[in-house]
Amino acid sequence: MTPILKFHFFETMKTLLLAPLLASVTSSAFADVSVTDAWARATVPGQPVGAVYMKVSSSNAVRLVDIQTEVAKDVQVHTMHHHDGVMKMREHGELAIQAGQTVELAPGGLHLMLLGLKKPLSAGENLTVKLTFEDAKKVRNTSVVSVPVRPLGK
Ligand SMILES: [Cu+2]
Structure with missing residues (x-):
């Protein structure tokens, strides 16, 4: 040769x-979307709302366009802010994850707010949360996440 x-x-x-x-x-x-360290805080009977925390990362830019769970009527992305020296929360709008970025939802910051809880969240149980992401080409993909409930005060 x-x-x-x-x-x-x-x-x-x-x-x-x-x-x-x-x-x-x-x-x-x-995109390769990964959801890790998901958890929810237990609620007391009669409490109408609950919060879910997690880390979300993605290989490509995606937006969280829909959130569903069997235990609440509605789910919103909330953020915390200071108002007259008091921490308050407000709707954040659509959560965007940039390529290679990890977005952390944690106490005192971003969280998924469960509105209209159908029953109290009890420590030790798992909720199912369905997260639908949309990429730049408008392709959608749903991740089903199992969310353990931690006791109050943890
Ligand atoms: Cu909230």
Whole structure:
């Protein structure tokens, strides 16, 4: 084999090997979204709202466009802010996760607010929360997250 032929052979092999790999990357439909460390705080009987915390990261830019859970009538993304020296919460609007970013929902900051709780959240049980994300191409994907309930005061 002459050096030139050898080079060609190598380039051809490289193309043959890479082609299916690239095809599978471009056709993979959705960002790699991961939800970790999810938890909710227990509520007392009669309490109408609850809070869920978690860390959300994504390989590509996505937005959290829909949140559902069986234990509440509605779910909103809330944030905390100071108002006249008092911590208050307000609706944050759609949560956006940039490519490679991790967004942390934690006490004192962002959280998922469960509105219209159908029953108290008891320590030790798990809620199911369905998070629907949408990417830049308007493709949607739903993650089902199991959320353990921690005792009050933890
Ligand atoms: Cu809230």
